[in-house]
Amino acid sequence: MNRLAVLAPLWAWLGLFVAAPVVIVAALSFSTSIPGIPPFTPLLVAPDPANYAVLTEDAFYLRAALRSLAVAGVSSAACLLIGYPMALAIARAPERRRPTLLLLVMLPFWTGFLLRVTAWIGLLRDEGWINAGLGLLGLAPLRLLYTDFAMYIGVTYAYLPFMILPLYARLSRRDPDVEDAAADLGASPLVVFLTVTLPLSVPGILAGLALVFIPAVGEYVIPELLGGPSAQTLGRALWNEFFANRDWPMAAALATALLAALAVPMALLRARG
C-alpha cells in the first residue's frame, strides 16, 4: 500500500489534534485574562510570563502539586500491590479460566467510572454502608467521605484494571519453564518470585505505572467528588481556574507546567518500555 497515502492523513491528524493543541496551550499561558470572547488577549501578541510568576509564588499551587503527586503515588503503589498478585494469579490459572477472569477484571471498567465513584460515595458517606456496618458492631461512625483516604481509595479503584492488564500481558508471556528450572535448582517459591518472576515482569510494571501514575497526577473527578474542599489537586486547580475563575491563560499556564513536569517520567517510561 502506498505508504504516503497511509501516513499523510495520520500525520495530519496527529499534527492538528495532538501537536498543535499543545503549542496553543503553551502560547496561551503567556496571555492575560480579559472579559470577552475569547476571554484572553490574542496569542503571542504581548507575551507576559505573569501567570508563571503566580504559579511559583503562590504556595497554593505547590501544595496542589504535592497533593497530586501523593494521590498518584499512593494510588499507583496500591494498584501495584493489589493488582500484581491478581495479574500473576490469572497468568498462572489454566488457559480456559483466563478469559472469564480477565472479563471479571474488566467488567467494572466497562460500566463507566463515574457510576463506580457513585458506589464509593454510597459506601463511604456518613450514612453509608461502612458506617452502617460499624454502627451494627457498636462502633462510632468514621468520617470517610471528603477525605484524602477517600481520594486514594477512589483513584485506586478506578485505575486498578489499567494496572492489571499490562501486568497480565507481560506475565502471560513468560516462560514457566524458567521458574521451574529455578525451583529445580533449589530456590524456594519466594526466591523464585524475587529472582525470576519479578525482574522479568518489570516492563509490565512500567507499562502499568505509565497508565496509572501519569493520568492520576492530573485526576480531577475523583478528588472533586471524594476529596474534601481543601484537598486541592492540580486537576481541580486547573478545572477551577478554567470554569470557576474563567481565567483561561492561568489554566493554560498550569497545564503547560503540568505537561512539562510529566514529560520527564513519560520519556523515561517510553525509553524503558
Next chain:
Amino acid sequence: MAQLAIEGLTVRYGPAIALDRLSLAIDAGEMFVLLGGSGSGKTTLLRTLGGFIQPDAGRITLAGQDITRLPPHRRPVNTTFQSYALVPHMSVADNVGFGLRRQGVARAEIAARVRELLELVRLSDFATRRPDALSGGQRQRVALARALAPRPRLLLLDEPMSALDRNLREQTRHELLRIQRGAGTTFVLVTHDQDEALAMATRIGLLHQGRLAQVGTPAEIYERPASRYVAAFMGAANLLPGRVGPPGTVELDGIGPVRAAAPAPLPPGSVIHVALRPERLRIGAGGANQVNGTVAESAYRGGSVDHLVRLPGGAALTVAQSLGEGTAALPQPGAAVTVSWDPDACVLLTE
C-alpha cells in the same frame, strides 16, 4: 539455456553480509536444491528471488527479463512458504484460485484450472474444506497447487517438508518430484536436509556464509566434493591431513603412504587432505590400502554399523559396515581390526 541467471547478488543486513556476490545459473525444468546450514544464506537467496528482499547489488534475470527491482506481485515467480500460509478464511478451492483471480482470469477458466491442480495434487475431494480442517501434508499440497496455478516460470519452495514427520517426508518427496515433472516448471527448493537434497535434486547448490561452496549434481557433490567443508557437510567423511608423495601416493599423517587413484592437484610435498567416505572403507584385509587399528566404539544403524577405529598414530577412522547377507562377524569394541579401501575411494582436497 539458463532460465534463471543470478549475477553478483549481494544482500547485507547492516554490517553482516547474508549473500556475497553470488552468481548462479539455473536451467529450465530443473529441480534445483539450495542446501546449507542455518545462516548460510539459502533462505535469504530464496526470498530475494521471490522479491521480498531487495538486494544491495547484483542482478536477477528470468527468461531474459531483468526482475531484480520488481515487487513480488509483479514477478512471474511464486513461492510456497514453510508455514504454508494458506488463507484461513478461504476454502481450499478459493486458496488455489487466489493468484488466478488477481490476474483477472475468467471465472470458468479459474474453475477448470483449480480442478486440474487439485487433481494433480490428489486433493479433488477437498475443494470446499477450510485449511484448519486439513492435515499438515494436505496443507502442503494445497500450498503447492496454489503456487502452481498461475503457471509461474519459477517456483520457489521454502523448506517444504520441514514441518512433516519422517514417513510423510518420503511420500511427499515422491509427490513433489512427480508434480514437478508433470508441470514442467523450474523448481528452486531450499532445505537443510542433505538426504533430501541428494534424493531430489537435479543439481545442488551448497551455500556457506553467503557464498556457493559448490554447485553440481548430487553425485558430483557427494563423490567429488570441492572442499573439506563440502565433504564434511554431505554425509560423514573421514578427513585426513597429509602430504603429496610420489605420483599415485599420499603420505597421510600417522598412517603412512596410501595409494590414491586420482592425480594429485599439487606438486609432491604440498599439504593436502584426503576424504574417505565410511561406506568405502571395509573391515578386513584385502584392499590396496590398509591399516590396523582397534575398535573404540560401534553404533548400530539398522542397515549398517558405524565403527570408530583408533589407529596407532592417533588418528581415527569411521567405518560403515553394511549388514547385508554374507557379512563377516561384527567386531566388538576393543577388538583389533584391519581397515582397507581401494585407491579410487581417496578424494583429494586442496582446501
Next chain:
Amino acid sequence: MRRGRFLRAALWFGLAFLYVPIALLVATSFNPSRLSTVLSGFSFRWYAALWADERLIEAALLSLRIAALSATGATLLGTLAGYALARYGRFRGRNLFAGLLSARVVLPDVLVGLSLLLLFVQLEQWIGWPEGRGALTITLAHISVALAYVAVVVEARLADGGTELEQAAMDLYASPFQAFLLITLPLLAPALLSGWLLAFTLSLDDLVVASFVSGPGASTLPMVVFSSLRLGVTPELNALATVILAVVALALFGALALQRQAVAVGAARE
C-alpha cells in the same frame, strides 16, 4: 501449593474489592427508601423515575450517538495507524509518530480537554470552523483520544503474525492494497471489533474532555450525572448504574459464550 493459595486469595480479595461496592450499589437501587442503608423492601421505583427523567434520557441518547460516531472514526484511523506501526518498520519519524499517538493515552484528561478546547477556539478564529462547540467537537475530541487505543490493539494483533499470509498474497499477484483488503482486514476483524467497543466505552464514559469541549445544549450523560452527583447521590443514579452494568455484563458474557462456542465447533471439526 503455598504460593498458589496466596495468589488465589489475593485474586479473590481483589475481585471483592472491585465488586462489593458495585454489589451494594445494585442492592441500593432496588431499595425504595431514600436512606440507602435501611433496606425497606424491593422496588422498581427508581427505575421508573429514571425512565421518566427526560434530561437524563436525552443526554444518554446524545452520548450513544457521539460514542458510535467517534468509535467508528477512531477505528478507521486507529487501524491505519496500527498497520503503519506494525508493518512499516522503522519509517522516518516513527518514534515521534508513536509518541504523539500514545501521548493522548497517557496524559491526564484535564490536559487533553483544555488543549483541544483551545485548538477549537483558535480554529474557529482562524478559519471559522468548527462553528461553536457541541456534539461535533466532542466527537472529534473523542476520536483523537480513542484512536490511540485502537492503534495499540491493532498493532498488537498485527505484530503477532500474518506477515507471511500478506506476503503469500503478494507473491500471488495481489497488490499491497489488495493484500490488505483480502487478507489483513478479515484477520483483523476481532481486533477491530474490540477496538471499536473500547473506543465506544471510552467515549461514553468521558466526563472531563467532554466538559471542556462541549457547548450549550450538548450535555452528555456523564456531564448530567456529574452535576447531579455534586449535589449528592440520587437513588436514580444507582438505578442507572445497575442498568448499565446489566447491559454491559450481558454483552460481554454473551460475547465470551459465543467465542467459546466458535472454538468448540472448530475443535469438533478437527
